[in-house]
Amino acid sequence: MVFIGGAGNMAGAVIGGMVASGYPVDKIVATGRNQDKLKDFCSRTGVHGSTDNLAAIQNADVVVLSVKPQVMKALCETIASEVSARKPLVITLAAGIPLAAYQRWLGPGVPIVRAMPNTPALVGTGVTGLYAGEGVTNEHKSVATQMADAVGIAQWVEAESGIDQVIAVSGSGPAYYFQFMESMIDAAEKAGMDRADAERLTLQTALGAAKLAVAADVDVAQLKRNVMSPNGTTERAIKRFQEGGLPQLVEQAMGDCAARAAEMAKELDK
Known part of the structure; x- marks a missing residue:
């Protein structure tokens, strides 16, 4: 090889x-x-x-x-x-x-x-x-x-166009998580936490969440609900994400990513 x-x-x-x-x-x-x-x-x-x-x-x-x-x-x-x-x-x-x-x-x-x-x-x-x-x-x-x-x-x-969808999910996906981690670190620092501590806690939390999701026998929606208690702290944070349009924004961003992948294929094929 x-x-x-x-x-x-x-x-x-x-x-x-x-x-x-x-x-x-x-x-x-x-x-x-x-x-x-x-x-x-x-x-x-x-x-x-x-x-x-x-x-x-x-x-x-x-x-x-x-x-x-x-x-x-x-x-x-x-x-x-x-x-x-x-x-x-x-x-x-x-x-x-x-x-x-x-x-x-x-x-x-x-x-x-x-x-x-x-x-x-x-x-x-x-x-x-x-x-x-x-x-x-x-x-x-x-x-x-x-x-x-x-x-x-x-x-x-099965289809070559499926590569564009892979790019939107996993090819570019790490940057989505890095963006979210960066935002969490920035928010924690603005709230008064030392930046190094904020980074340490954010990265370990991301690692733990990913490992838990891979090991669990339930889907990520249920794992999310497992962290939330009625009228609790997590529920309020999740509601803020949802009211701010995070699910729709993720869908739009991934659509843009796949579309750009298709455009690049045409450009590089010239």
Whole structure:
């Protein structure tokens, strides 16, 4: 398995997760342009390294593309001859680029999986949305699932447009929670709490709530009700959120996010 751009943050997190879960390090190659950074990454993880993308993929069954969307077309053009001839499984971690673009850049008949990981993958608690293009076999899907599971959980979608919904929920979702945490910290500080204490309590509360929600056998609505007592402090706070339109605002924001993801796909497909 070759990770082009493998010394970067996201691909590096995936590689680290795979190694930690027992994937053989001698079967992973990471490529990069910065020799010092690549050498340091390979020494830390034990994987092989290369600064030559075309040479690195010559015997690869799986090629993972992890470069910025703006340079993806140029990268694909440099490896297209090898990929179109052998047709390895290609997994792309880049946001926004539709399969149609990869098919033009790499040639017809190449099995391609779009993968949309989120930043919590960096700490092993990520979500990766996955969409399989034409020619992707069950074996290919198993490989992509194993890669995603190494840094969290995998979620396959049936239609490519489903990736936009994944972006709206989990791809961009961490920023929603960071925004809410930031607002809580600011409010606590304005109320007189030391900012460091406010941050410590807010982050631990967010962590605890998430762990409780994952472990519970009831939905989050019931967990919310479990914290609320009639005419109590939590009920008053929740009513303020609801009266202020928080549920509707979340729905609108996620709709905007998905719409922008679709717009970016069109822009990057030009």
